[in-house]
Amino acid sequence: MRNKAVMTIGKASASSGVPPKTIRFYEELGLLKPAERFANRYRAYDESNIQTLRFIRRARDLGFSLQEIDKLLGLYRNRRRASEDVKRLALAHIAELDHKIAELTRIRDTLAELARRCRGDQRPECPILDELELPPS
Amino acid sequence: MRNKAVMTIGKASASSGVPPKTIRFYEELGLLKPAERFANRYRAYDESNIQTLRFIRRARDLGFSLQEIDKLLGLYRNRRRASEDVKRLALAHIAELDHKIAELTRIRDTLAELARRCRGDQRPECPILDELELPPS
DNA sequence: GCTTGACGTTCCAGTGGCGGGAGGGTCTAT
DNA sequence: ATAGACCCTCCCGCCACTGGAACGTCAAGC
Structure with missing residues (x-):
């Protein structure tokens, strides 16, 4: 021992x-x-x-x-x-994760679309800034 | 005015x-x-x-x-x-978002698989707890 | 035996992005 | 004159740590 x-x-x-x-x-x-x-x-x-x-x-x-x-x-x-109690905690956490993932994905897609439309050159015009200055959608 | x-x-x-x-x-x-x-x-x-x-x-x-x-x-x-600078910031942020989304998704899938295998009844056996007590994978 | 360096201890402060509440001052309506 | 809705500053708490200061302990090497 x-x-x-x-x-x-x-x-x-x-x-x-x-x-x-x-x-x-x-x-x-x-x-x-x-x-x-x-x-x-x-x-x-x-x-x-x-x-x-x-x-x-x-x-x-x-x-x-x-x-x-x-x-x-x-x-x-x-x-x-009871494994029920463990599972309930896990499922609640999964739901939170799903929520976060959905939100981040929505943000990501919005931003990707804006970036796609931005020329990214030496000129000042930029849809990203244009979008940000608009009233809350 | x-x-x-x-x-x-x-x-x-x-x-x-x-x-x-x-x-x-x-x-x-x-x-x-x-x-x-x-x-x-x-x-x-x-x-x-x-x-x-x-x-x-x-x-x-x-x-x-x-x-x-x-x-x-x-x-x-x-x-x-230069719109280039704006775009660079946006793309960096998108990369961060992609990273977070990938990580959360990986966690979510792991947890969902464990939850799927858990009976969630009155008995104590639970693959979720079994997994958590294992040495770091 | 003495020093050095790697540990360990406690306590305090900072991170990011706020929100709550205390304890006051100010303004408007009744 | 007073009620209530604002405004002000200041400090504390949230989450999950991380870093650092200032100090105690221990094993190894000279």
Whole structure:
């Protein structure tokens, strides 16, 4: 049972991919429980802490907010969870993503059309500026 | 020539769609020149200020950052501008948008696939949580 | 044993683009 | 005279960090 590897924040960071500053920040927010400490007051992390950090990192990579991640962690730790609750969080997040993607795409297309019509030479005429100075469409 | 309508920040806000707080904020940032003042120290805006505010608002709607807008305003005001410079800013912004859209879409698809595989019932098993606890892919 | 450098600690400030609210002054209508 | 709708400045909070200052701790090399 030498699996009980306990490490400082630097190793925990390297193992989880979460920067030390960010780990402390999550702890301060209450997203993580206050870490155990070595005798010298350095924070001490074990494998289960690393697991949690990786979970958070993956969830961040998928665009979940820290608030959503807090809920996800609660479900993750709860063996009697209903997958329904996880799925609901995921679907809500997907809906947000769809909304953002649609908005960005609309903007992108508008701008691409304006840019297409702009000669992009040494002359001052430019449909992009013309459009911007118009009253709100 | 009664076009020289001069108004307070509230009217300027209503005419431009930019909230009063935001107008003051832009002024503080230096994006707008300090407004003229009435005798009572209230800020005074005329039609050309409104035009600028509308320009900023439209540019924000198109997702430009305030820094980019600062450059756009410079070009907008410069009669000797080259449309090339405007187009370059626009194309750079489009590239950013494309990047964001691609990333969000990738995330969305990953999450949608995980959600599809999640039963979403009263049982705890859930591929979404399973995925999140895995080492970084 | 002493220094050096890489860690770790806390606390404070800044990012972007605002919004909320406190605590006041001003103006208009009743 | 007072109510209410404006306006003013100033500071705090949001989100998710990141950077830096000023300091403590530890292992390695001379």
